[in-house]
Amino acid sequence: MAFTLPDLPYAHDALADRGMSAETFEYHHDIHHKAYVDNGNKLIEGTEWADKSLEEIIKGTYQAGAVAQNGIFNNASQHWNHMQFWEMMGPGGDTMPSELESRIVDAFGSVQKFKDDFAAAGAGQFGSGWAWLVVDQDGTLKVTKTENGVNPVCFGQTALLGCDVWEHSYYIDFRNKRPAYLSNFLDKLVNWENVASRL
Numbered sequence: 001m002a003f004t005l006p007d008l009p010y011a012h013d014a015l016a017d018r019g020m021s022a023e024t025f026e027y028h029h030d031i032h033h034k035a036y037v038d039n040g041n042k043l044i045e046g047t048e049w050a051d052k053s054l055e056e057i058i059k060g061t062y063q064a065g066a067v068a069q070n071g072i073f074n075n076a077s078q079h080w081n082h083m084q085f086w087e088m089m090g091p092g093g094d095t096m097p098s099e100l101e102s103r104i105v106d107a108f109g110s111v112q113k114f115k116d117d118f119a120a121a122g123a124g125q126f127g128s129g130w131a132w133l134v135v136d137q138d139g140t141l142k143v144t145k146t147e148n149g150v151n152p153v154c155f156g157q158t159a160l161l162g163c164d165v166w167e168h169s170y171y172i173d174f175r176n177k178r179p180a181y182l183s184n185f186l187d188k189l190v191n192w193e194n195v196a197s198r199l
Contacts, residue, residue, distance in 0.1 A: 003041050006083055069149070074148065095193075107142070129146050131163045132151070132152055135160060137155075163182060165178060165181075165182070
């Protein structure tokens with residue numbers, strides 16, 4: 001089952017007035033994400049993973065604690081991560097649905113505390129990685145962070161929201177100011193209706 005690069009769910013310049021430029025999407029989606037797709041397809045061709053789903057490949061090739069993940073995992077997981085990331089943002093869905101807000105308040109005490117925790121996770125991830133809001137296996141909402149391409153699929157969690165903190169995701173628009181990027185992401189870029197739909 002070959003990977004395919006999905007189209008962005010909005011125009012490249014749809015979020016330009018919200019802090020994510022068309023140039024960022026041209027590099028991040030059209031070049032970086034496409035590379036994960038192309039490389040992943042080459043690596044799985046003729047292997048046991050060629051007819052597996054993306055989630056099966058991620059679970060089957062994840063090696064907890066490995067210093068260097070294998071190429072199939074890296075490309076499959078980053079393909080999955082980016083497909084979620086594009087959907088989790090958008091020019092609409094600015095208002096947090098009440099069900100999601102209630103769950104967040106129950107878990108963190110307030111929406112602002114959740115945002116603070118999420119931003120701290122992203123800013124505190126050394127090097128490349130992701131910040132996540134997940135539903136854990138016990139049904140609770142948690143903020144987590146993962147290195148490189150590791151994602152909630154590896155741990156049996158449901159990803160509600162993820163933010164890419166690899167430098168290529170923010171350097172064009174925010175240079176080295178990762179905390180400012182994370183704050184802008186939470187306040188201006190997230191499609192909260194999409195996040196709520198994942199509950």
